[in-house]
Amino acid sequence: MRTKCNVFIIVLMIFYFTSCKKFLDPQPISTPTDEATWQSDGDANAAVAGIYALIRAAHSNAISYYAYGDLPSGEFSNTTDGSFLNVLNMQWGTAVPAANVTTPLLILRTYTPYYTAIAQSNRCLARIAVMPADNFNGNDVASKTVQKNRYLGEAYFTRAYSYFELCRIYGDVPLVLNNDDKSVSLEYARTDQTTVLKQAISDLRIAIKDLDWKNGASADRVVRADRGAAYALLAHIYAWMGDYDDCNAACDQVINSGSYSLVGASNYLDIYKGQSSEGIFEIARNSISESSQANNGYTLAGATLTSPYIPSITTPNWQVNNGLVAQLYTDTTDVRFTKGFSMYTNGPVSYYECIKYTNIQMLNNNPSYLVSLNNIIIFRLADIELLKAEALCAKSTPDYTTAQSIINNIRANRNAAPITGLTAANTLQTVIDERGRELFLEGHRFYDLVRLERLNNVQQFDNITTSEFKAGKYYWPVDPSLFLNNSKLTQTKFWQGKVSQ
Incomplete structure (x- = not known):
């Protein structure tokens, strides 16, 4: 994945960054190359690897994975960037000139990157399905067919994953499953998210049949989909839909598989370097070619870390909410606190700093070139x-x-004392609090709090009133620029009439 596919991925990424103004970008690879491209196992492998590269781009642009899942969740009290401050305060309809294409708020309102990944998944499903089994690696027809189906399983998984992210960010979204030349000019209306998520579940049921459990010896373990990743995604989809019986069953498939184990307290930070024993699905960023620039304010490390991790930064862009840290981590022996946070001081002010993502390397002994080598941890045990x-x-x-x-x-x-005195009435809140401790700055807390408020009807957000929550304020608006190429698209219900450009 990391050696044979580099040229393919570079071409794919060039296409992505030069075509993001289209509505769906349904053809990441130019059509004229198709007949020559889909000829071998290597071609299929490179094409599927390209999907993960596009998902990485979608998650990384404007730090989107964490900007959606963490920034408005209460984990942060302030940010020095005005656009990110609007994200934190859930002022998502604030006007952004269309020409300001690098402004985080505009980027976060534009879902094109996820549709670029979906288009590549659709392309792989259509093209690999008609490739003869003999084109794939294996000793006989049966083993070659297994290899072919594995690639198809990954394409089904990545499509389901991209739609899951879209649904919990935007709610109802266009559902696009076809791959043909006409898709370039087609316009799509929003589809009810229940229908979209049912399609994702259907995709995952196929993927589960086609994928094996984790191969611990593989260099690509957990950074490419396997059966455990499919069941983990299935569990999260069911939770988001409020189907907790099926969520529980899917969780059991992962837990009882024997494929994963919790990382010990002494090696806690190894989780974030990637591919640890408890990793289930991650986006690869722990090699130089896949890393992000650490000393850039629009990357996670650059937004959240200071000296000595990044010597040039004295005040982080995203400032951790000291009060929430104190509220969550009452046990001072908890390794998630002792190894996950440090305190920095800038003048009279002291802040907690989340230091999970400090696997930083300097290139060529030049402090201006620092790269972050932490994977994006999507699901873990x-x-x-x-x-x-x-x-x-x-x-x-x-x-x-x-x-x-x-x-x-x-x-x-995690070296934390047990919680006693739990009752039926307070156990659910305690679970979500524990998820807050365990998954701080891992892209989960905002969605956890949405699910909790749905269940207990208790207000969880400073910037959403009870009536606004019921009206769906927690779903993002789409940027007005998307309407230019799609007359069928409508604004997210809560945000109708509230988004300016």
Whole structure:
């Protein structure tokens, strides 16, 4: 993936960055090359690898994975960038001139990057399906067919994953499944997200059949989809849909597979370097060719870290909410606190700093060239175990005792004392609090709090009133620029009449 596919991915990324003004960009590879491209196992492998590169780009542009999942969740109290401050305060309809294409708020309102990845998934599904089995690696027809189906399984997974991200960000979104030349000029209306997510579930059911469990010896383990990643995504989709019985069952598939184990307290930060024993699905960033620039304010490391990790930065762009840290980490022996945070001082002000993502390397002994080598951790075992605890509290026949046991098993692994005195009434909130401790700055908390408020109807956000929550303010608006190429597109319901350009 990291050696044979570089040229393909570079071409793909050039296409991506030069075509992002189109509505869906349904053809990441130019049509004239298709007949010559889809001829071998290597061609299929490179094409599927390109999907992950496009997902990485979608997650990285304007730090979007964390800007959506963490910045407005209460984890941060301030940001020095005005556009990100609008994100934090959920002022998502603030006017941004269309010419300001690098402004984070405009980027975050534009879902084209995810559709570029979906288009590549659709392309792989259409083209690989008609490739003869003999074109794939293997000793016989049966093994070659397994190899072919594995690529198809990855394409189904990546399409399902991209649609899941779109739905929990924007709610109803256009559903595009076809791959043909006419797609370039077609316009698409929004599809009810329940329909979109049911399609994602259908895709994952196919992927589960075509993918094996994690191959611990593979260099591409967990940075390419396998059966565990498919079940983890399935569990999260069911949780988002409020189907906690099926969520619980999908969590069990992951937990009982024997493919994953929690990282010990002494090696806690290894989780964020990537491909740890508890990693289930990650976006690869732990090699130089896949890394991000650390001393750039529009990357996660550049937005959240200061000296000595990044010597040139004295005040982070995104400033951690000291009060939330104190509220969550009451046990000072908790390794998630002792190794996950440090305190920095700038003049009279002291702040906590999340230091999970400090695997930084200097290139050519030049302090101006620092790269961050931390993977984007999408799903890991602790996440799925705590998601199961949430499901046990919310499913049709709750099991609070087992949910409490899961919480304390996680805490024991993290050197934190057990929580006692739990009751049926407070266990769900305790689960979400534990997810907050475990998954701080991992792209989960905003969505966790949305699910919690749906379940208990208790206000969770400073910048959403109860009536606004019921009206769907937590779904993002789409940028007005998207309407230029798609007359069928409508604004997100809550934000109609509230978005200026």
